Amino acid sequence: MDLAKVKDEDKLQLCRKYWIGGFVFLPFLWFVNACWFFNEAFRKPAYAEQKMIRSYVIRSMIGTVVWVGGVVAWVTIFQLKRASWGAAGDSISFVIPKGYA
């Protein structure tokens, strides 16, 4: 969709929907939102809805960063500690490597 052809109030609605959608464990929506509306939020000349769009974009960015941080932290911990968790570690692994503890 070409944002240039969308009315300002529809832009806000779209941005808002992406922001809300991200809450159902869809952080990628936030990431898309942050990228897609970045120009609208920060680089376009001011218009009425821009303030709210900017707010949603910033919130989406924060959400993305939190998610990425969370996932990276979990993956790191899981990879380092899986073996020492024993049975618990095995039961939450999808693929158990062959030949390693």
Next chain:
Amino acid sequence: MATHSRQLYLLLTLIFLLSHCISQVRPKRIKDMIYIPLEAQNACFRLLNATNQIGCSSAQAGNTGAVHYMQTDDDMDFVLKTGTTNPYIPILDAKDFTTDKVLKLAKSDRVNGIVVISVNLTTSDLPNGFSADKSCPNEGYGNHQGCDKKWNAAGHGMLFEDLDIPIFSLTAQGDVDKILTRCWEPFNKPINGKARTFPVCAVQLLSPMFAAKDAETCIRRSNLINDLSVTIYCDPLGDKNVVTTLKAIPSNETRPPKSVIVVATRVDSFSMFQNEFPSADTTVTGIVTLLATAKALWKLQDFIASQKSSKDVMFAFFQGEAFDYIGSSRMLYEMKKNRFPAATGGNVKLQTIDMKHIAQFVELSQVGLRDQDSLWLHVDPKAHNQTVDMLAKLKKYGAASNTTFNESPVADSLPPASLQTFLKEAGDGSLPSFVVTDHKEAFTNKFYNSRLDVASSIGADYPKDMNDTNEQYNANTTQSERITGLATALAQYLFWAATGNESTPEELQADIEDVNHMLFCFLHSPHCELFNYTISPDNADALNKNKQPFPFYVTVTSSTNQVTSLIQRVLGYFTGKVVNGSADNCKVTDSDERYSYMWMQGPMKTPGGSREAVCYKNTVKLSVAESPAFADDMEDYDWNSRKYSTWTESRWDTFTIRVFMIPSKQFQTQVLSTGVIFLVVSLVFMYWVNAKADILFTRTGVSREYLVNPADT
């Protein structure tokens, strides 16, 4: 656009199909120009118990290293320190394959694996012996805790180290030629003392194991269904025990306490490498003696059974004993659950046997290499008083058949034996028992549980000029004479122990021919008359495909070992009676589950001709020999209790070994950087060409047909 993508899809499908057809007609692969594969399948693999993983494994993609043939101590230094084409995979002669050298190499980062040459093994190469087992075999699982005597002096527990590198053994001369004359000598062997540089010849060892850490972990993972499929990481070690009872007491008669004499030996051994489990002195001497004894004693089966007061005699061949007494501990477990011997149904079963029924326990251990030309009787010190009479009788019968018995001076400890399992259960001195061995104190067998425990080391080989297998099959050897004497003495002793009759009937003699045959079949070639006679016609083809002796390693529980089946058949033949029957009705028909029926190929009608199958009725049974730790009705077994064996064998896909050349890092870097430069330069160049296409490809006076439309879309 839809039509575009449709066409595209069709085209791609066609291309795929075509390329697939074409790839079927490929004459020679580049692969064959790079790699020389070796045939060896004899790799060291990984075993796991409750606390450890032991043995070897390569990385999942295999381990590669430059070949270096170790001949002098300088080579050790070269591989571990000075060589520049590291990592290495040293090639060792059998005599250098010692625990300290292997550990030294395995610990180094510069060593990626080891290959040992096992062609034409002779025990004289290793004057100090070699045993893959610990100096205290089965330590901690016997009647005595800890290691109170180093029975296996030659053992330094090489297999019980977690080596974490692959180790292969080469048993074919062709493989040795490939690695030494086509790889080491032309490319790697130093010229005038000067080491070679890249490209050098390397070997890749691929023996990746699935399981890791310990048995509990790998069993648990095998039971998980995480990625929508089941992957088995390891299987419990185990097989079947072979048992037979002389009196066949039915379940509707009572079995008096202390009325069963157990005569046992162990069947399995191990070594470092898959397919190399010869076990000549470790177990074959005991197995053959016990089978010959059974045949002799069964000549008087009817007489013994007809006497109400006589004791029953049970012959037991235990499997898995080399791995913390798997077979005996499972038999005891079944006894305690009151279901030994197992029965599947039927109106009449064999009356069960329990610890309280056992009157005495006689075990044959290694009996081939006699210390001071005598056999040595090891007695549980706590039961010593009750065995005085027994030992005296055995000595007496031994003297009559040229077999000397003496009591071992080791008073406070028993050698590793299945008896230990039963003594542990019986408690203080309540089980009169002894173990017959060939060693006064520590083992005389310097190759206990190793690939060098071969026929020649126990004097069961044949003169050099005797090449005819028929002649070998019937030839007397020093070992067969000894075993016959021992079997005769033992049979007479058992007759006395069962009936109380001191005078022995004349026919109670073991037959040296049987012993000759069995030694040939178990140690030289399973393609022999005795095995062919006893095997079921269905399995004859499989038997005759094997030119090598069958391995004595217990392996995993999923199938019955060939050795176990053959012992079962030979025992059934020695102790059974011929009954009328055909292939279809040679089975239990009268719901009398005491008896087994075996359909055997039988004798040849004419020499070398077809056979006339016969049906043998006997009391030979298989009983499960899987550690109780893995039994179905075992709940919440404490893995760290050390009560039962917990050994499991890791699974693996394939063993592969191949030799090839590896280039220098410098050459590889040059190729890669050339490629990257080509890519980058052409990207830049094509970008420029594309951007300037209008200028580059314009010509004045071009014909109308080739006119570039200035109204460029």
Next chain:
Amino acid sequence: MTIMEFFGCTFIAFGPPFAMFLFTIARDPLRVIVLIASGFFWLLSLLLSSLLWFAVVPLRDKLVFGLVFSVMFQEAFRFLFYKLLRKADDGLQKVSQVTEAEHVTPRDISNKHIMAYVSGLGFGILSGAFSIVNVLADMAGPGTIGILGDSPYFFLASAFLTLCFILLHTFWGILFFNGLDKKRYWMIAYVVGTHMLVSCLTLLNKPTQSQPEPLYLASIIPGYLVLLVTGVLAFRTAGGSLYNIRAACSCRKGRFDID
């Protein structure tokens, strides 16, 4: 073959064609279709060659026989593809019509060199893929060639030869199509002749009794010489000249001049 050599050789053989594809083909669906279709025609020629090889049992181990016929089949299918393209001109024109202005002929159709180039590249990429993928597939392991006495430069030579053939096919495509369009039959003769020549030169790469060391350079150097000549010819045919190169190199100024 180690992983470094694997990528090195892949980049050498397919780096330039990849760049050509990326900047000149990928963005235009019509060109992609023509590329794949021409590749398909090359495959058909391979199929026919292999059928012949399969059918003529006594000559199976004579490499020359298969090679000569394979070259002839390839050129025949190049001709067939040319015929097909010319027949499909109208259709292609309709398909690639993006603007509504009917009277404007798209450049791809008006400049016939473009489609010649695309179909040449399609021939090249497929032939290149088939000549080196077998080699690359077996390279993935830890070893390199040489234990049987083969030259360590086998892989490099294969990669460079493959690149040579991919580019040659591209240039041959331009010359061949132009020759047919303009009835300049010497061009067609040149294409078939050089194709046969360079292909036969690769026979030198096979070690024989009399000559155990393969002469990689004996096929690569003449191969690249032919490539140079063919490239210059193709460039000139497509409208290129030294003047144009100079103009293109002189950057913005030259561009303004032309405009």
